[in-house]
């Protein structure tokens with residue numbers, strides 16, 4: 001079995017999820033033609049990093065991410081840093097001939113995402129982007145139902161991603177609220193996952209019209225920490241929030257379906273309010289990530305006396321589940337999606353075959369984000385093709 005050596009950049013929330021996933025791939029699946037090896041990890045704080053690297057079993061660590069990219073022993077560069085750093089890191093990695101595992105959103109602009117797509121294509125390396133919710137076996141089932149025509153023609157996609165982790169105005173400022181580091185707010189951070197659902201299940205979005213709002217306009221600057229882990233200990237200095245808390249937008253798909261996507265990071269009561277309803281001419285699907293082991297299916301062809309949504313429990317018949325359990329209804333969790341994602345990447349790299357969702361899929365998501373953002377600023381419908389670049393030729 002081939003060793004696939006991982007160079008991880010970033011040891012925050014996602015760095016931990018990725019390292020844990022790689023450790024678990026051979027334990028859960030054990031059938032992949034490659035074995036992930038945690039080779040080297042980079043972050044900016046040397047003291048914390050040494051301990052972290054030891055705990056997660058990385059052979060080496062560095063405070064300079066370029067050491068990871070240029071390391072001849074590294075096969076895959078895994079990028080889990082704030083959004084604005086993805087492009088420079090991914091392009092450098094591709095140029096060094098490394099395969100790429102990058103967190104979402106791929107970049108803060110579709111122009112940067114296009115540069116990543118071009119670099120990956122030129123280098124001929126494999127890529128995967130962290131739209132991990134697509135890896136829930138429920139989504140493979142949903143896609144099979146749609147592709148097989150069982151739901152008829154898809155007429156409507158209604159998607160959400162609401163969370164309330166920023167609902168409290170005392171939560172301090174962090175990189176997610178900084179336009180230069182994050183790009184858009186709820187849209188890129190959360191809504192990107194819903195756009196990925198729409199794109200994966202229904203098809204490409206061609207036109208959007210958005211409306212957004214920032215409800216908590218400034219937050220206290222923390223003395224320490226980043227991301228969800230920032231502490232509120234502070235001198236009391238305030239900083240303006242630079243991107244939106246809430247985003248709602250209308251969408252038109254290439255295949256004629258229409259829909260809406262709504263997302264909020266101050267959506268009180270919603271913990272992981274990611275989901276959708278997809279309606280077709282012969283049937284419909286309803287899914288919410290808060291009950292990620294179920295999907296609701298309605299068949300319009302059922303006899304009238306039996307019509308109604310029924311609950312499908314995710315089980316071994318749904319792609320990806322069997323490696324965990326042989327019986328339906330036991331249930332997977334968030335990290336299991338990451339294990340499936342890491343498994344797909346390791347398999348693709350070992351076999352030298354592309355996998356999904358790759359950087360091109362994520363570039364398309366970035367174009368939709370840009371279109372929605374411009375639509376809000378200019379108060380008009382925006383065609384996604386306004387953001388086409390050379391890589392669309």
Ligand SMILES: NC(=O)c1ccc[n+]([C@@H]2O[C@H](COP(=O)([O-])OP(=O)(O)OC[C@H]3O[C@@H](n4cnc5c(N)ncnc54)[C@H](O)[C@@H]3O)[C@@H](O)[C@H]2O)c1
Nearest residue numbers: 010011012013014043044080081083103104105130226227
């Ligand atoms: N797929 C998902 O479900 C999901 C969930 C959360 C976050 N994310 C994405 O993951 C990425 C990271 O988010 P997070 O929540 O882990 O953030 P975080 O703030 O917890 O972690 C980011 C880490 O990057 C490090 N870092 C910053 N600059 C660096 C540099 N120049 N070199 C090396 N390390 C550097 C920070 O020190 C920190 O440890 C973002 O792109 C975010 O959108 C994805």
